[in-house]
Structure formats: C-alpha cells, structure tokens
Amino acid sequence: MGTLASDGYEPALLKLAGSFLPKNPEKPVPVIVCGMAGAKQGWTEAAYRAVPCKPVAEGQMAQVPTRDPRLSVSIVPGLCQTKPANVMRGEETQLAGLVSRLGAIDATVCMPGTHSKWVRLEAGQVASFATFMTGELFAVIAAHSILRKTIAAQGEDREAYLGAVSEMLDDPGGLTGALFSIRAGALLAGLDGAAARSRLSGLLIGAELAASRAQWERRAVHLVGAGSLTAAYSIALESAGAKPVQEDAEALTLAGLAQVRGPMSRTMLRDTPQRLSRRLSERT
Amino acid sequence: MGTLASDGYEPALLKLAGSFLPKNPEKPVPVIVCGMAGAKQGWTEAAYRAVPCKPVAEGQMAQVPTRDPRLSVSIVPGLCQTKPANVMRGEETQLAGLVSRLGAIDATVCMPGTHSKWVRLEAGQVASFATFMTGELFAVIAAHSILRKTIAAQGEDREAYLGAVSEMLDDPGGLTGALFSIRAGALLAGLDGAAARSRLSGLLIGAELAASRAQWERRAVHLVGAGSLTAAYSIALESAGAKPVQEDAEALTLAGLAQVRGPMSRTMLRDTPQRLSRRLSERT
Numbered sequence: 001m002g003t004l005a006s007d008g009y010e011p012a013l014l015k016l017a018g019s020f021l022p023k024n025p026e027k028p029v030p031v032i033v034c035g036m037a038g039a040k041q042g043w044t045e046a047a048y049r050a051v052p053c054k055p056v057a058e059g060q061m062a063q064v065p066t067r068d069p070r071l072s073v074s075i076v077p078g079l080c081q082t083k084p085a086n087v088m089r090g091e092e093t094q095l096a097g098l099v100s101r102l103g104a105i106d107a108t109v110c111m112p113g114t115h116s117k118w119v120r121l122e123a124g125q126v127a128s129f130a131t132f133m134t135g136e137l138f139a140v141i142a143a144h145s146i147l148r149k150t151i152a153a154q155g156e157d158r159e160a161y162l163g164a165v166s167e168m169l170d171d172p173g174g175l176t177g178a179l180f181s182i183r184a185g186a187l188l189a190g191l192d193g194a195a196a197r198s199r200l201s202g203l204l205i206g207a208e209l210a211a212s213r214a215q216w217e218r219r220a221v222h223l224v225g226a227g228s229l230t231a232a233y234s235i236a237l238e239s240a241g242a243k244p245v246q247e248d249a250e251a252l253t254l255a256g257l258a259q260v261r262g263p264m265s266r267t268m269l270r271d272t273p274q275r276l277s278r279r280l281s282e283r284t
Numbered sequence: 285m286g287t288l289a290s291d292g293y294e295p296a297l298l299k300l301a302g303s304f305l306p307k308n309p310e311k312p313v314p315v316i317v318c319g320m321a322g323a324k325q326g327w328t329e330a331a332y333r334a335v336p337c338k339p340v341a342e343g344q345m346a347q348v349p350t351r352d353p354r355l356s357v358s359i360v361p362g363l364c365q366t367k368p369a370n371v372m373r374g375e376e377t378q379l380a381g382l383v384s385r386l387g388a389i390d391a392t393v394c395m396p397g398t399h400s401k402w403v404r405l406e407a408g409q410v411a412s413f414a415t416f417m418t419g420e421l422f423a424v425i426a427a428h429s430i431l432r433k434t435i436a437a438q439g440e441d442r443e444a445y446l447g448a449v450s451e452m453l454d455d456p457g458g459l460t461g462a463l464f465s466i467r468a469g470a471l472l473a474g475l476d477g478a479a480a481r482s483r484l485s486g487l488l489i490g491a492e493l494a495a496s497r498a499q500w501e502r503r504a505v506h507l508v509g510a511g512s513l514t515a516a517y518s519i520a521l522e523s524a525g526a527k528p529v530q531e532d533a534e535a536l537t538l539a540g541l542a543q544v545r546g547p548m549s550r551t552m553l554r555d556t557p558q559r560l561s562r563r564l565s566e567r568t
C-alpha cells in the first residue's frame with residue numbers, strides 16, 4: 001500500500017500470479033486478498049468489522065472491480081475496536097487460520113511486527129486487541145534520532161537485549177528516559193553498536209511486554225510471526241517466565257484465506273496451503 | 285554541531301559577533317562558549333565533569349586554539365553521571381545561572397527540550413539528573429512514522445493534550461500502545477490533525493512526568509525554557525498538582541556564562557546579561 005496507487009494493484013497481482021490463471025476460464029477465478037489492500041488508500045476499501053466477532057466471516061468481503069475478466073477479486077475486511085480505538089488488517093486472516101486449527105478456544109495471541117498486536121480470543125472470537133508501535137519505533141529511532149550515531153546496522157548482544165527487557169518489566173514507565181541511556185552509554189561506557197542495537201530492541205519489546213503483562217502471565221501465548229523478530233519476542237517472553245508457542249505465520253495466513261472461501265470452496269483448492277506457499281516461493 | 289565541521293566554528297563566531305571585537309586589542313578578548321561546541325564532534329572537546337559537583341567550575345574550561353589573535357576562546361565542560369549513564373552540555377551553564385540567583389539551595393529543575401533534563405540540585409551542587417528523549421521522539425514520530433498521516437503541522441487542542449498527559453500519569457507503561465491509538469482514533473473516531481498533534485505531545489510529556497513524579501510531587505519545580513514547549517510543560521505540571529516556577533532560560537544562560545568568568549572578571553563586563561542579550565537580539 002505504501003508504494004501502489006489504487007490502479008496499481010491489478011497489474012501488480014497479474015505480474016506476481018498471472019501465470020496461475022487459465023487462459024479462458026469458464027468463470028472468473030476467485031482471488032482472495034487480505035491486509036492493507038483493503039485500506040481506504042488501498043485497492044478497494046473493505047470496511048472494518050467491529051469486535052467482538054469471528055476473525056473472518058464468509059459473505060462479508062469487499063468485491064473489487066477488475067479489468068481482466070479472468071479475475072474475481074475480494075478483500076477480507078480488517079477488524080476495529082471502539083474502546084480503546086484500534087484497528088487491524090491482515091492479522092484477522094491469520095487469527096482465522098489459528099482458530100481453524102485450535103477450534104473455538106480461549107487464547108492469547110502475540111503478533112510481532114511494525115505494529116505488534118496482542119489479541120484475546122474467546123470461544124474462537126476476537127474479544128479485544130491492542131497494538132504497539134514497537135517495530136516502527138525501532139525503525140524511526142534507529143534511522144532518524146541521535147541514537148543513529150550509536151546503533152549498528154546489524155549484530156546482536158543477547159545480554160544487552162535481555163537486560164533491557166528486564167529493565168522495562170521492572171520499570172514500565174522508564175522508556176523515554178532509558179532510550180537516552182543508549183547514547184550516554186556509548187559516550188561514557190563504550191557501549192558498542194551491536195549492544196546498542198540490542199538494547200534499543202530490548203527496551204521497546206520490554207515496554208510492550210510490560211504493558212501486556214496481564215495477557216501472558218499464567219497463560220500460554222501463541223506467537224505468530226517469523227524470523228529474528230519473533231525469535232526475539234520468544235526469548236524475552238521465556239525470560240519473563242511466559243510460555244510462548246511458536247506458530248507458522250505463513251501457514252496460518254493461507255489457512256485463514258482458505259477459511260474465508262467457506263467449506264465447499266476449500267475442497268476446490270488443488271493445493272494445500274503449504275504446497276501453494278512453496279509454489280509461490282519458487283516463483284519469487 | 286549538527287552542521288559545522290570543527291574548523292567551521294571560528295568563522296561562524298566571527299560572522300555572528302566579530303564586530304564586537306576591538307580592531308587591535310591589547311590582549312585577546314575572552315569568549316566563553318557552552319553547549320555542544322564542547323562535544324567530541326564539536327569545536328574542541330571539553331571533557332565532562334562528573335556529578336555530584338558544582339554546575340560550573342572556574343579554571344576547568346577547555347581552551348580552544350584560534351587563528352584570529354583577537355580571540356581567547358574557552359568552552360564550559362558538560363556534566364556526566366555514571367549510574368545511570370547520562371550526559372549534559374549547555375544545561376550546566378543555565379544551572380550555574382540559577383544557583384547564582386537562588387544560592388546554594390536544594391531544588392528540582394526541569395529543562396524541556398529535544399532531550400529534556402530533570403536535575404536535582406543539592407546545596408547548589410548537581411546531585412543527579414535524568415534525560416528524556418521527549419522532544420526528539422515527538423519530531424521523529426511526527427515526521428517519519430505512520431502517525432505523520434494523522435498529525436497536523438501545527439494547531440493545538442488543550443483537551444486532547446491534557447487528556448493524554450493524564451492517561452500517561454495513570455498508566456506510565458502504556459506509551460507505545462497509546463501512540464497507535466492516535467492512528468486508530470483518526471481512522472475510527474475522526475480525531476483531527478491538531479488534536480492528534482496535541483495528543484502525541486501529551487503522551488510523550490505525560491510519560492516524562494510519570495517517570496519523574498518523585499521529582500515534582502510535593503516540591504516546587506524550576507522550569508527552564510521558553511516558548512510553547514515550556515508552556516506545555518507548565519500546564520501539564522499544574523494539571524498534575526505540581527507548582528512550576530517559570531525561569532528565563534536566556535537570562536540564566538548569560539548569568540551562568542558570567543559566573544564562569546569568576547568574580548573579578550564579572551565586574552569587567554560592561555553589560556548586564558539582559559542588556560547583552562538585547563544587543564545580540566538586535567543583531568540577528
């Protein structure tokens with residue numbers, strides 16, 4: 001959404017997946033989209049559904065007008081919460097995948113990212129959720145603040161990371177003061193670039209864990225994500241005594257998308273989500 | 285410091301104040317500098333003095349080699365604190381001005397800015413201090429994060445501001461979650477650009493006040509700064525029941541610089557700080 005105008009989505013889709021389409025299908029091929037394509041500045045707006053509700057609902061998708069007659073595109077709506085005001089787009093599909101696997105249980109879900117989500121599922125419905133700007137704050141502070149002089153582009157220091165997590169769990173309100181300590185530590189105590197990077201990450205993730213403590217204390221946490229960011233959440237949660245259960249984010253997305261199509265349509269899918277994912281990966 | 289190389293300071297000074305210098309003085313004219321010119325990447329490094337200590341000390345200034353024989357430039361050292369690591373440059377001179385006016389008392393000093401300082405003076409010495417990245421976080425979040433789409437370039441909304449301050453005082457750990465509520469509020473509840481701007485300011489200043497509560501609860505706070513930022517701190521502190529005492533930042537800087545020269549030199553100053561400030565203002 002950050003780089004495409006509204007009329008740029010269809011060409012982008014055809015470039016990515018056009019060769020999957022038959023040349024002259026009897027009827028248009030259903031394509032299901034989730035995420036920011038449904039935002040007001042996206043492809044076609046898919047109005048938010050309000051929680052509490054199921055993560056996705058058949059028959060409530062936004063239909064997208066397309067020029068290519070082979071396409072029948074629909075977008076999964078995001079979710080909104082009134083008090084306190086909050087929104088998600090994309091995560092609802094992963095949550096649908098999780099519910100399709102776990103059944104209609106109560107669960108806590110942590111979804112690390114640019115805007116991390118903490119979701120409370122109750123009987124398979126999204127009861128409430130919170131968003132933390134953790135990933136985006138890391139990016140803008142590392143790139144644009146005085147700390148950019150101190151923070152290495154890569155590298156990690158596990159001790160500095162976990163120390164910072166623990167500092168925030170002990171003093172949740174200390175974030176904006178602790179951030180400057182990264183600069184002061186570099187000037188006075190030789191804090192190196194990798195340790196500074198890990199400390200920034202630990203302070204921000206630690207602040208998020210401190211604010212969501214009620215969600216993970218004495219409860220299992222389903223951790224939906226991939227790569228080093230999710231691994232960082234996992235070790236932070238473990239160090240705080242929580243029990244994160246790693247979930248495969250891509251498999252959940254694909255399972256959620258299949259869920260949206262409804263039971264009859266799902267039997268029509270030639271590929272399992274895993275095989276589809278592999279085929280897409282081979283193409284990019 | 286952000287725009288000058290080390291050899292750019294002397295020409296910059298001569299451009300600003302060169303006409304104050306006699307053409308052929310009997311001896312070089314003393315020029316006293318405070319602030320980031322004394323940083324490692326500044327004009328000439330003035331090594332930090334460690335707290336607890338007086339804000340400034342005669343005879344501990346860094347001498348700067350100059351090409352113009354009419355100049356004798358010295359830089360006031362900043363202060364450092366080991367545990368927790370912290371640094372200041374420039375504020376120590378304002379603190380010296382404050383101590384010269386108040387005498388060797390105990391006091392709490394709040395110095396709003398890019399990197400806000402909270403300073404504890406004991407018997408006229410700097411006992412300890414903390415730094416909050418409040419001003420810089422406001423700038424980078426407003427310019428570079430998703431909230432830039434929501435935050436107006438100017439305008440203010442007192443109710444949104446004080447509401448956000450109070451939210452942070454009640455829930456000091458909620459900052460990174462509350463930040464996203466600005467985006468969600470704009471999408472769902474029509475939060476306008478000026479209210480969004482005030483809310484961002486209130487969340488960040490509120491988080492700072494929450495973290496420094498022990499410094500202002502049941503104590504007067506000397507508030508050193510100017511303009512709308514300092515006014516915002518003042519109303520936030522008052523709304524929390526504190527008693528901010530507004531200090532004239534420029535007058536304190538000039539009084540502090542005069543202090544550094546020592547008693548004998550001060551009698552040689554032809555201008556009072558206020559008159560000197562006026563003369564400088566007329567020239568720029």
